[in-house]
Amino acid sequence: MSAGPQRERRERDEAVARLARLDACAVSDALDSLGLPGAVLGLTALAAPRRIAGRAVTVELAEPSAEVAGSGRHLGTAAVDAAGPGDVIVVAHGGRTHAAGWGGVLSTGARRNGVEGVVVHGACRDVDEARELDLPLYATTGVPVTARGRVVEHAWNVPVDIASVPVAPGDLVIADASGVVFVPDAHAEEVLATAEAIAAKERAMVERIRAGHAMADVMSTDYETMLDR
Structure with missing residues (x-):
């Protein structure tokens, strides 16, 4: 690996380390001060309620239709396979609560890969499994209803919308008992x-x-x- 990518990786890792020393409130205040969006309302810790910080690996879900055929793979699996330490999986579930956008088998894979945590804008299920795995899981609510036939993965590692906050792959994520906040990568140093x-x-x-x-x-x-x- 050349010096350029190595330096970029060190800088990205240092940004996550700096973020982890803060809390969601200070980061939200910083975004306010700079006139930037970022704080998301309505998400709470359902499992392993501790502070998490990392880079976003995104998943976009949708209800199946003639216009949205889905990826052909189970939702979230590509993101889990690609993610690891320093990453937070961010699932754009559109705030849906009638079916889960995340479940226990996915939590097992995320925990195995050392993912920092998962954020779901909408419902998730198998919350007890996430708790047993000690996997931080932030979501709108828990629900037992499966995604099968109701929700599909439209894309992953693409820009998404989380409760009207734009989130791109690689953006910073911090979540704690006060809530979830996203920081655009382009403004990371200033924030x-x-x-x-x-x-x-x-x-x-x-x-x-x-x-x-x-x-x-x-x-x-x-x-x-x-x-x-």
Whole structure:
């Protein structure tokens, strides 16, 4: 491997490491400050509710029709086979809750490959299996209904829409108990630097509170101006 790709890989890995040291709230605040979308509403941790950070490997699902024939393979399998440590599988299920867009066998494969976690915009099933596997799984809800005959994979590793937030393969993903946030790869450095500055300001506020400063003073003078640049 030449120096160029090696350097690019190191930079991408360092971006994920920096993201993992933050939380979803600081990253969301950074996106707000920069006027960028990214925070997704309505997704919650259903299994292994711990913070995850990584690069998006996307899957686009659709209901079968004359216009959408599907890929011919089981949904999600290509993404699982391609993904590994540092990756988060992101399933664009269109917010559907009448059938699952992810299930237990897929979770087993994702866990085997060291995937950081899975984000599904819609329902998933076999949540107990994901919990037993200790695989972080963020989704709209759990449902027992199979995807068979109801949902197919339209494409994978393509730009997708997650609750009106555009997500491209390789974009950064962070998820924790507060929710799921995506960072466009093109803005990664700016967003990470801004989020790190915000997190530092928050730590300073906490220290002032622990030192005995009045809450009203700390919150009024620091919190409202936290996103100022």
